Amino acid sequence: MNEDLLNVRSLTKEYINKRRIFSRKSHIFKAVDKISFSIRKGETFGLVGESGCGKSTTGKMLVRLEEPTTGKIYFKGENLTDLNEKQMQPIRRNLQMIFQNPYGSLNPKMTLKQIIEEPLKIHKLAVNNRHKRICQLLDYVGLQSAFLDRYPSEFSGGQRQRIAIARALSLHPEFIVADEPVSALDVSIQAHILNLLIDLQKEFSLTYLFISHDLSVVRYISDRAGVMYLGKIVEMADCDNLYDHPLHPYTKMLLASIPIPDPEKPFEFVTEDLPGIQVSRQKHGCAFYPRCANRIENCLLDKPELKEISPGHFAACHLYTT
Amino acid sequence: MNQDLLKIEHLSVSFKNSKDQTHAVRDLSLTVKGGEVVGLVGESGSGKSVTARSIVGLLSNSKKTAVSGRVLFKGQNLLMNQERKRLNSQKIAMIFQDPLNSLNPVYTIGHQIREVFMVRKKMGKAIANARAIDILKKVDIQSPETIARQYPHQLSGGMCQRVMIAIALAAEPELLIADEPTTALDVTIQAQILKLLYQLYTTTKTAILFITHDLGLVAQFCHFVAIMQEGQIVEKGRVSDIFKNPQHPYTKGLINSIPVLGKKKRLNPMPLYQGGVHPNSSCSFFPRCTEIKRRCEKETPEFIEIEPGHFVRCHIEDGVSLL
Amino acid sequence: MPGFFKQIVKQPGGFIGLVLVLFWICVAVLAPVLAPPQDSTDPYMIARYGFSTLPKPANETSLLGTTSGGYDIFYGIVWGSRTALITGLITVFFTSIIGVLFGGICAYHGGSIDDIAMRVVDLFMSIPFLIAVIVMTTVLGKGLEKIILALIIFGWHRYARMMRSEVLRVKKMEFVLAARNMGAPPMRIFFQHIIPNSIYPIIILMSINIGRIVLIAASLSFVGVGAEPGFADWGQTLNFSRAWISGIPGQPFYYWYTYTYASIAIITFVLGWTLLGDALRDIYGGEIST
Numbered sequence: 001m002n003e004d005l006l007n008v009r010s011l012t013k014e015y016i017n018k019r020r021i022f023s024r025k026s027h028i029f030k031a032v033d034k035i036s037f038s039i040r041k042g043e044t045f046g047l048v049g050e051s052g053c054g055k056s057t058t059g060k061m062l063v064r065l066e067e068p069t070t071g072k073i074y075f076k077g078e079n080l081t082d083l084n085e086k087q088m089q090p091i092r093r094n095l096q097m098i099f100q101n102p103y104g105s106l107n108p109k110m111t112l113k114q115i116i117e118e119p120l121k122i123h124k125l126a127v128n129n130r131h132k133r134i135c136q137l138l139d140y141v142g143l144q145s146a147f148l149d150r151y152p153s154e155f156s157g158g159q160r161q162r163i164a165i166a167r168a169l170s171l172h173p174e175f176i177v178a179d180e181p182v183s184a185l186d187v188s189i190q191a192h193i194l195n196l197l198i199d200l201q202k203e204f205s206l207t208y209l210f211i212s213h214d215l216s217v218v219r220y221i222s223d224r225a226g227v228m229y230l231g232k233i234v235e236m237a238d239c240d241n242l243y244d245h246p247l248h249p250y251t252k253m254l255l256a257s258i259p260i261p262d263p264e265k266p267f268e269f270v271t272e273d274l275p276g277i278q279v280s281r282q283k284h285g286c287a288f289y290p291r292c293a294n295r296i297e298n299c300l301l302d303k304p305e306l307k308e309i310s311p312g313h314f315a316a317c318h319l320y321t322t
Numbered sequence: 323m324n325q326d327l328l329k330i331e332h333l334s335v336s337f338k339n340s341k342d343q344t345h346a347v348r349d350l351s352l353t354v355k356g357g358e359v360v361g362l363v364g365e366s367g368s369g370k371s372v373t374a375r376s377i378v379g380l381l382s383n384s385k386k387t388a389v390s391g392r393v394l395f396k397g398q399n400l401l402m403n404q405e406r407k408r409l410n411s412q413k414i415a416m417i418f419q420d421p422l423n424s425l426n427p428v429y430t431i432g433h434q435i436r437e438v439f440m441v442r443k444k445m446g447k448a449i450a451n452a453r454a455i456d457i458l459k460k461v462d463i464q465s466p467e468t469i470a471r472q473y474p475h476q477l478s479g480g481m482c483q484r485v486m487i488a489i490a491l492a493a494e495p496e497l498l499i500a501d502e503p504t505t506a507l508d509v510t511i512q513a514q515i516l517k518l519l520y521q522l523y524t525t526t527k528t529a530i531l532f533i534t535h536d537l538g539l540v541a542q543f544c545h546f547v548a549i550m551q552e553g554q555i556v557e558k559g560r561v562s563d564i565f566k567n568p569q570h571p572y573t574k575g576l577i578n579s580i581p582v583l584g585k586k587k588r589l590n591p592m593p594l595y596q597g598g599v600h601p602n603s604s605c606s607f608f609p610r611c612t613e614i615k616r617r618c619e620k621e622t623p624e625f626i627e628i629e630p631g632h633f634v635r636c637h638i639e640d641g642v643s644l645l
Numbered sequence: 646m647p648g649f650f651k652q653i654v655k656q657p658g659g660f661i662g663l664v665l666v667l668f669w670i671c672v673a674v675l676a677p678v679l680a681p682p683q684d685s686t687d688p689y690m691i692a693r694y695g696f697s698t699l700p701k702p703a704n705e706t707s708l709l710g711t712t713s714g715g716y717d718i719f720y721g722i723v724w725g726s727r728t729a730l731i732t733g734l735i736t737v738f739f740t741s742i743i744g745v746l747f748g749g750i751c752a753y754h755g756g757s758i759d760d761i762a763m764r765v766v767d768l769f770m771s772i773p774f775l776i777a778v779i780v781m782t783t784v785l786g787k788g789l790e791k792i793i794l795a796l797i798i799f800g801w802h803r804y805a806r807m808m809r810s811e812v813l814r815v816k817k818m819e820f821v822l823a824a825r826n827m828g829a830p831p832m833r834i835f836f837q838h839i840i841p842n843s844i845y846p847i848i849i850l851m852s853i854n855i856g857r858i859v860l861i862a863a864s865l866s867f868v869g870v871g872a873e874p875g876f877a878d879w880g881q882t883l884n885f886s887r888a889w890i891s892g893i894p895g896q897p898f899y900y901w902y903t904y905t906y907a908s909i910a911i912i913t914f915v916l917g918w919t920l921l922g923d924a925l926r927d928i929y930g931g932e933i934s935t
Contacts, residue, residue: 050508051479065822092828104819109841118837119827158594164823171827186365187535191579191591198588213509220581220589243583257513259538261580263561 004074005175005207006039006062011071013057031057033231034071036306041174044201044208046222046239048215048254053228055211056100059177062209063095064088075175093123096168100180102160106152112138112163113148119170137166140203141196158189165196169204177209182217194221215258219243227251230287233306237313247315249292286318294319326394327497327529328354328377333391335372335381343388346372348553348606350391354497359523359530361540361561363576364550370533373550374501376401377531378416395497415490419502421482425474431458431485432470438492457488462518480511487518491526499531504539516543537576541565549573552606559632569634571613605636652928659924665917673726680723689728689877692720700889700903710902712885716875718902722910724877728789729914732862733855736796741851743797744804749843751805752812753835763809769802782870789872792862800858807850811843818842845929852922856915863911882907 013032032054039045047055060066062073064080073080075095083091099105106115116134120126126133135145141162152160161181168176178197182190198221200206212218218225219239226236227250235248246252285300286292292299298318306316335347347369354360364370375381377393377400393400395414418424426434432454439450451470458466461484474482483503490498500519504512520543523530532544540547541561548558549572557570568574575592593610605623608614617623617637625633653659672679682688694706695715702710708719751762778795785791815821816839824834859879865871866880867887874881886903893899 050510060822063826065826089828092826095826097823097826099819099823101819105823107820107824107838107842110837118824118829122827122829122833167823167827187537188365188575188579188591189594191581191589192594194581195589195591215509216581216583219583253510255583257509258583259516259536259542261538261541261565261577261582263541263565 003041004038005041005076006209007072007074008038008058008062009036009072009074010034011036011058011061011073012069013054013061013066014069030231032061032068035228035231035233037226037233037236039175039207039209041207042201042205043223044210044221046218046225047209047211047228048213048218048225049228050213050254052230054231055228056179058228059097059179059209059211063092063097063177065097090123093171094174095177096171096173096175097177097179098161098164098168098181100183102157102164102184103152105164106160108152111149111151112143112155115152115163116167116170119167123171125171133170137170140169140200141166156189157185158193161185161193162196165193165200169200172204173206175207175209177211179211180213181210183212183214190217197221215243215254227254232287232316233314234288234317235313235315236306241310241313245313247309247313247320248288248317249294249319250288253291286316325356325396326353327356327358327396328352328531329392329394330373330377331392331394333373333376333393334389335369335376336388338386338388345553347376350550350553350555352548352555352558354529354531356496356529357527358546359532359544361544361547362531362533362550363535363537363540363547365535367552368550369553370550371501374416374499374531374533377499378414380416413493413496414499415493415495415497416499416501417483417486417490417503420506421479421486422474424486425482427474430471430473431477435470435485435489435492438489442493453492454488457492458485460491460522461485461488463488478511479507480514483507483511483515484518487515487522491522495528497529497531499533501533502535503532505534505536519543537580549576554606554635556607556635557633559629563629563632567629567632569628569632569638570607570636571611572607575610575612653921653924656924656927658920659927662917662920662922662924665913666921669726669914669917670730672723673730676723676727680717680720682724683720689724690875691724691877691881692717693875700886700900702902709906712882712903713889714875714885716882716885718882718906721877721882722879722906725879725882725907725910726914728872728876728878729859729862729910732789732793732796733859733918736793736800736858737851737854739797740801740854741804741847743801744806745808745840745844745847747801748805748808749812749835749840752809753816753831753839755816759809762805766802766805769799772799774799778865779870782865787871787873789876789878792865792871796858796861800854803854804847804850807846808843811846812839815839815842845925849922849926849929852925853919856918856922860911860915879907879911 011032012030012034015029015031017027017029035058037045047058049055057066061068068081071081075091080088080091110118113134116137117130120130120133134148138145138147143159143162143166147155152163155163164181181197182193185193194217197208201208208221210218210221222239224236224238225242226233227242227248228234229250235242235246235251242251243255246255285302286304289295289299296318302318304316304318304321306314307321309315309320330350330352333347333350334345336343336345350369350373352360352362362370362373372381376389379400381387381389389401391401425431432451435454435457436447436450439445439453440447445453454470455466458469463469463481463484469477469481469485474485477485486503503519504515507515516539519530522528532540534540544561546559547561547564548555549564549570550556551572557564557568557573564573565577568577572592579589579591581589593612604620605611605618608618611618615637621637623635623637625635626638627633628638650663653663677688680692683692684690693715694711694717697715698713700710700712701707704710707717709722710718712718747762748766751759777799778792781795782791821834821838824838829837862871863878863880863883866878867883869884871880872878883904886900886907889900889903891897
């Protein structure tokens with residue numbers, strides 16, 4: 001049993017939105033609301049949810065590109081939230097991120113060589129054989145070293161994402177947050193990048209946090225996954241249990257919404273979901289209440305907590321705790 | 323009801339820029355009959371959006387755009403200017419991919435729907451308003467009077483898309499062209515919108531040309547499908563035939579690239595396009611194909627009817643692959 | 646580099662702009678050859694032929710004629726091009742550096758530093774330019790250096806504002822996040838990532854401003870607030886013609902040569918830089934909106 005590489009406790013991110021300059025009332029927006037989970041060494045943990053659920057913000061907090069409002073992040077036992085920027089610098093090598101937008105994550109004014117070289121320069125790695133190391137990294141992701149003088153605009157989306165992966169690998173990280181790395185790519189390219197990530201994980205013993213809105217992709221690449229809704233984790237389990245025996249009504253709704261590429265299986269149009277309303281955040285009770293088909297009395301009164309319903313399978317729903 | 327509503331014949335569109343010519347659409351022929359839902363599937367750069375825009379006349383009119391072929395709507399060629407203006411405004415409607423950007427941000431929702439009635443149907447303001455509220459109800463919007471008074475930026479993506487559908491329906495079209503209508507939406511909202519489109523389809527029996535990159539959507543929603551690659555249709559036919567019996571290597575590759583819920587086996591996608599010279603004369607898929615035969619390098623494949631209604635543009639019958 | 650010029654030349658306005666700019670640069674560089682100085686210790690004092698208050702048209706000694714006071718117009722135009730270039734280039738150089746660093750660093754820091762910085766910029770923006778310059782020259786006296794100083798002090802805020810909005814835009818881009826993620830120190834992020842991606846609007850502004858600065862300097866000289874009398878400056882040349890613009894009764898264009906040549910010089914100079922800036926905007930405009 002692998003030990004926990006990453007341990008997240010009650011992580012919260014609040015944005016304060018002052019309505020007026022002289023008004024004392026400020027509107028607090030909880031992008032991430034007290035989430036807790038852990039990731040074991042060598043596993044891929046999927047974080048799945050729709051837009052606005054807070055998964056991207058969570059990913060950014062883990063690599064400290066966003067500062068948590070409250071909560072703790074333990075990396076190999078050390079509390080990252082206590083460290084200042086200078087102390088973080090050497091640790092950043094181990095926490096790398098691959099971003100969603102292949103057209104935005106590379107500096108358009110830098111050549112491929114400069115992009116891959118930069119992390120090596122900053123952390124003073126491979127001082128003697130830098131060129132060799134760069135070519136090696138390109139080789140891992142399937143790019144040719146003949147491309148070193150080219151600019152990002154000369155590459156396709158899939159190739160840019162490979163460059164981003166090579167850049168992330170250059171620091172020998174232990175942990176990589178992949179924030180929707182294939183969402184902007186064509187389907188046939190997606191499969192290549194996913195397979196590449198899987199192969200690299202095996203070769204370099206990497207641990208992934210894989211963020212996506214695409215349930216099928218998450219299942220393909222993850223060992224365990226958590227479902228987020230409006231800032232909270234509503235269900236968490238290993239993938240087989242999550243997808244074959246979902247507990248939370250939102251998870252069930254998500255799974256039912258995926259169109260299956262098989263014309264024999266007709267679309268069960270999700271009938272319970274309330275269409276055409278603007279969902280606003282609930283002050284009391286469960287955040288999913290307005291759209292839930294299985295409401296009981298408690299749902300409007302108490303916020304459900306994430307509890308272990310069966311071994312390794314957590315859900316935040318009153319249906320399972322009464 | 324089953325007459326040919328839209329018949330595209332040998333459509334070719336190319337754009338000239340400073341370096342060379344891009345053939346966005348090449349020799350495309352497609353038919354949509356009344357009451358049918360036809361899917362047009364392709365990845366980015368396949369030419370599906372350009373096809374849609376050339377039907378409704380949204381291609382830029384510059385000298386750098388070359389269009390040839392015919393787009394017949396109920397027998398009249400839409401590519402000829404005057405006929406297009408007359409017809410288009412009445413019977414074809416289009417919904418776009420990004421709902422927030424497709425609505426005018428400075429006018430209220432109500433205003434934008436009323437505009438359709440007042441301009442296309444020449445109605446007065448009060449009647450147009452009542453019809454607008456009606457249509458908002460039809461697209462399942464609760465409290466339509468409130469929504470009609472709001473501006474696009476106040477609505478979520480899903481709501482905006484409903485409004486777009488409402489605007490499209492207001493024209494009472496015979497053909498609805500949906501250009502990736504749910505790509506920008508969350509998956510649960512996508513399910514809502516699809517359900518809405520399905521319900522509307524069953525009541526109005528409007529023919530729909532559904533453009534998407536998502537094979538899953540096509541499988542669930544369309545009767546017929548055409549698969550586009552590099553500006554050409556490579557396979558077309560009934561959805562059930564295509565999924566049960568895909569013939570073209572590109573179609574097979576696409577189907578193999580999708581991680582299907584429930585299956586954990588490794589994806590086996592088609593090879594990547596590594597760049598290099600693109601021979602225009604022979605098959606456009608040749609550089610990536612894993613099943614090439616002797617004829618493939620020199621001869622352009624034509625459409626072969628594999629089974630009734632199922633067409634493939636490939637040298638399929640030539641036996642075993644060379645690779 | 647050659648590709649860069651090719652792109653400019655392809656734009657319709659760019660070609661004309663480049664030609665005009667190069668023309669004036671050549672004139673400025675060749676000034677000692679084209680119009681040998683009368684007084685070698687101070688070539689900027691316009692050569693004088695006589696002290697007559699009446700302007701004289703082109704004759705044997707003076708190629709384009711003389712203005713009131715015997716100042717040679719040709720000399721004024723030729724050496725005035727040097728003045729124009731120096732004024733324009735020095736002013737733009739300093740205003741842009743000050744503005745870019747001030748606006749850029751404060752925007753990059755964000756927070757209260759950014760707020761204070763913007764209030765400073767607002768302060769400078771609210772001072773009416775012409776009045777400030779007049780006050781400065783009254784206090785410090787006439788002379789080209791004073792004008793340049795005034796232009797710098799009351800001009801840098803434009804660059805600061807523009808740089809700030811660009812930096813704020815680029816700061817959010819994912820490659821900046823990626824740089825922070827890999828542990829890049831803030832200065833490296835600023836100079837390696839932010840500046841190269843935000844500098845294009847500044848460069849365009851600089852090109853257009855060279856023309857604008859020269860126009861302002863000429864206007865100041867025209868109203869007598871600028872360089873000393875007799876200094877080779879296009880505005881000065883126009884200043885001398887003030888009394889003679891209306892010509893003589895019955896012949897309003899009698900003294901046309903006193904203002905025409907200088908005006909053409911100013912117009913073509915400003916037009917050249919502005920067209921160049923427009924061409925740059927057309928070329929790099931896509932980059933800005935990306």
